[in-house]
Amino acid sequence: MSRDNLYSLPRERVGQFQFDADVANVFPDMISRSVPGYASILSVIEQLAGRFVLPGTNVYDLGCSLGAATLLIRNQAPADVSIHAVDNSAAMIDRLRDKLDADAAAPDACEVHLQLADICDVAMNNASMIVLNFTLQFVPAEKRRGLLQSCFDALLPGGGLVISEKVCFDDPGQQSLLTELHLDFKRACGYSELEIAQKRTSLENTLIPESIAAHSDRLTEIGFSVVAPWFQCFNFASILAVK
Numbered sequence: 001m002s003r004d005n006l007y008s009l010p011r012e013r014v015g016q017f018q019f020d021a022d023v024a025n026v027f028p029d030m031i032s033r034s035v036p037g038y039a040s041i042l043s044v045i046e047q048l049a050g051r052f053v054l055p056g057t058n059v060y061d062l063g064c065s066l067g068a069a070t071l072l073i074r075n076q077a078p079a080d081v082s083i084h085a086v087d088n089s090a091a092m093i094d095r096l097r098d099k100l101d102a103d104a105a106a107p108d109a110c111e112v113h114l115q116l117a118d119i120c121d122v123a124m125n126n127a128s129m130i131v132l133n134f135t136l137q138f139v140p141a142e143k144r145r146g147l148l149q150s151c152f153d154a155l156l157p158g159g160g161l162v163i164s165e166k167v168c169f170d171d172p173g174q175q176s177l178l179t180e181l182h183l184d185f186k187r188a189c190g191y192s193e194l195e196i197a198q199k200r201t202s203l204e205n206t207l208i209p210e211s212i213a214a215h216s217d218r219l220t221e222i223g224f225s226v227v228a229p230w231f232q233c234f235n236f237a238s239i240l241a242v243k
């Protein structure tokens with residue numbers, strides 16, 4: 001796996017963060033050294049798939065990147081399920097296609113359909129499970145409710161939506177403490193102060209966090225019958241919403 005050193009040299013100008021070929025190339029290393037709990041969340045997504053994914057239904061992995069969640073869900077899905085893995089980064093979709101081509105999946109593994117598209121434009125239906133694993137945070141704020149409403153409308157009764165996000169806190173003390181603890185995590189994972197600072201600049205108007213309460217309230221307003229935050233490590237959280 002290639003090591004993420006994309007921000008290790010000083011840049012004259014730090015541009016907006018893009019999911020381009022350079023990022024796709026180092027993505028597994030980047031996300032595991034940047035998001036505390038990423039591996040644990042993925043492992044629980046596989047567990048949830050075992051409970052929620054039903055025969056003859058669709059599963060959507062929205063903002064799939066290199067398909068980490070898709071590949072684990074596939075381990076749990078009946079053969080007649082279709083997993084739709086969607087991302088608007090051509091570099092991510094191309095690498096995921098190569099990965100699936102090279103992968104010797106079980107002979108009865110379900111189909112994975114790759115879609116290079118904006119997740120706000122994807123038509124969804126007959127869904128037993130939808131995953132937004134660290135993706136909603138990149139969707140413009142004004143489009144989030146519409147996207148979540150489409151998820152709700154596409155889900156079957158009892159279907160599950162998993163939303164993992166970087167979150168923020170209304171209380172300034174919590175905000176600064178949990179942000180500092182996240183930075184300590186990145187330092188402990190080997191990122192330098194320069195790498196941390198340059199990446200922070202690149203994410204500034206791109207990754208827009210909301211509070212856990214803002215996420216939960218919106219999901220409840222949309223009509224989910226259960227909204228359960230189930231994971232938090234510092235300023236990263238995951239919520240399970242059931243229709």
Ligand SMILES: Nc1ncnc2c1ncn2[C@@H]1O[C@H](C[S@+](CC[C@H]([NH3+])C(=O)[O-])CC(=O)[O-])[C@@H](O)[C@H]1O
Pocket residue numbers: 019031062063064065066067068069086087088089092117118119120132133134135138139
């Ligand atoms: N509007 C959009 N439409 C489609 N894709 C988008 C959009 N906005 C962002 N993306 C895509 O969402 C992904 C976010 S990464 C997800 C990790 C993965 N879920 C994982 O479980 O490993 C999380 C992170 O990097 O923090 C990238 O691949 C973007 O191209």
Ligand SMILES: O=C(O)C(=O)Cc1ccccc1
Pocket residue numbers: 030031034035166199203207
């Ligand atoms: O790196 C960070 O500080 C993050 O907030 C998480 C992240 C991880 C991977 C790509 C973009 C953001």
